[in-house]
Amino acid sequence: MQLGVIGLGRMGQIVVDRVLAAGHDVVAFDLSAEAVAAAADAGAEPAESVSDLASRLGDEKRIWLMVPAGDAVDATMEALEPHLTGDDVVVDGGNSHFEESVRRAGETAAAYLDCGTSGGPAGAELGFSLMIGGPEWAYEEMVPVFDAVATGPDGHDRMGPAGSGHYVKMVHNGVEYALMQAYGEGFDLLANGRYDLDLEAVARTWNNGAVIRSWLLELCEEAFREEGADLGDVADYVAGGSTGTWTVREALAQEVPVPLIYQALAERFGSRTAGRFSRRLANRLRYGFGRHEVAREE
Numbered sequence: 001m002q003l004g005v006i007g008l009g010r011m012g013q014i015v016v017d018r019v020l021a022a023g024h025d026v027v028a029f030d031l032s033a034e035a036v037a038a039a040a041d042a043g044a045e046p047a048e049s050v051s052d053l054a055s056r057l058g059d060e061k062r063i064w065l066m067v068p069a070g071d072a073v074d075a076t077m078e079a080l081e082p083h084l085t086g087d088d089v090v091v092d093g094g095n096s097h098f099e100e101s102v103r104r105a106g107e108t109a110a111a112y113l114d115c116g117t118s119g120g121p122a123g124a125e126l127g128f129s130l131m132i133g134g135p136e137w138a139y140e141e142m143v144p145v146f147d148a149v150a151t152g153p154d155g156h157d158r159m160g161p162a163g164s165g166h167y168v169k170m171v172h173n174g175v176e177y178a179l180m181q182a183y184g185e186g187f188d189l190l191a192n193g194r195y196d197l198d199l200e201a202v203a204r205t206w207n208n209g210a211v212i213r214s215w216l217l218e219l220c221e222e223a224f225r226e227e228g229a230d231l232g233d234v235a236d237y238v239a240g241g242s243t244g245t246w247t248v249r250e251a252l253a254q255e256v257p258v259p260l261i262y263q264a265l266a267e268r269f270g271s272r273t274a275g276r277f278s279r280r281l282a283n284r285l286r287y288g289f290g291r292h293e294v295a296r297e298e
Helices: 010-021 033-042 050-055 071-083 098-107 120-126 136-149 164-192 199-207 215-227 242-254 259-270 277-290
Strands: 002-006 025-029 062-065 089-092 111-118 129-133 156-160
Touching: 002 010, 002 050, 010 025, 010 033, 010 120, 010 136, 025 033, 025 050, 050 071, 062 071, 062 136, 071 089, 071 098, 089 136, 098 111, 098 164, 111 136, 111 164, 120 277, 129 136, 129 164, 136 156, 156 164, 164 199, 164 215, 164 242, 164 259, 164 277, 199 215, 215 277, 242 259, 259 277
Parallel strands: 002 025, 002 062, 062 089, 089 111, 129 156
Antiparallel strands: 111 129
16 A cells, blocks of 8 residues: 655654555655655655645545644645545544544545554554544555554554544543553652652562553653652653543533543643642653653752
8 A cells, every 4th residue: 555644753753664664655744854854764755745745646545644733734634635535535643632533524525534543652663552533434445554553453443433533532541641640649659658669669560460550550660760769850740731631621511520530630730830749750651651751850
C-alpha cells in the first residue's frame, strides 16, 4: 500500500518508520524541511507541500495526519480537500476532540477515520494501540497499515461511527489521569510514611506479579531509578489537562459520575500553585510514556 503521512514529529516519524518496515510505500510531508529530510533518509518519498503529496498518491489516496489537534488539522484538511474524492481515506491520528472529528467527517469528500493513538514514543519499538472511528469499508481498507502501526492485529479495532475513536481515546486519557494519581498518592504515603523505603525496589517488586503491576508502574520504577527516591529536582507541576477536561465535561453531560478522574484533573490543575510528591511523580511519568518535557525546580 502507498500511504501519505502529513506531520513528522515524534509520533509521525514512528508511523513512517513502522509502515516502511512493514513493506509499504510512504510519501511524507511536514512544514519542517529537516523532518522531511529525516523521513526521506528512512526511505520515504519526500513531498514539498500538501498538494504535492496528494499528487503523488494516485486515484485512491490513503493519507495519515499526525499534526497537532485543532487549527492545524483544519488547515491541513482545507489544503487537501481539492484533491479528495469519495474513494479516498484520511486518518486523523492526533488527539482531536471527538465532536471536531464528527464535524470534519461530515465536511470532507473522503472517508474520515478518527484514530485515537496511545503508546507514546515507546510505540517506535512496540507499536501503538489504535482506537478508530468511521466508515467500516475505510477501516477495512486501512487494516494493513493499522497492523503495521499498531502492536499487531490485536492492537487496533473499529470502535464505531465517526467520532467514536477519539471518544474512546478521550476516556482512555481520563483513566490514565486517575491511574497516575493513584500511583502518585500511594508512593506519596510510602515516601512520607513510617519506614525508610527504597521506592525503586517497591515498584520493582510490585511489577513482578502484584495485582497493580502495569506499564505506568514500570515507569514509576524507571523514575525512581533515574531521579532518586525523592525524585531529585522534579518539580511539583503536571502539564496537560485538555483531554481530562473533555472527559469530565462529557461525564457531566451524560450524568455519569467520574469522581476519581475529576479529582486527578483537579490535582493536576492544583499543581500549578502548590507542591506535592504525588504530582511530582505524575510530572515525571509524563516523560516516561510520552517523553514530555520534565518541569524542574529552580
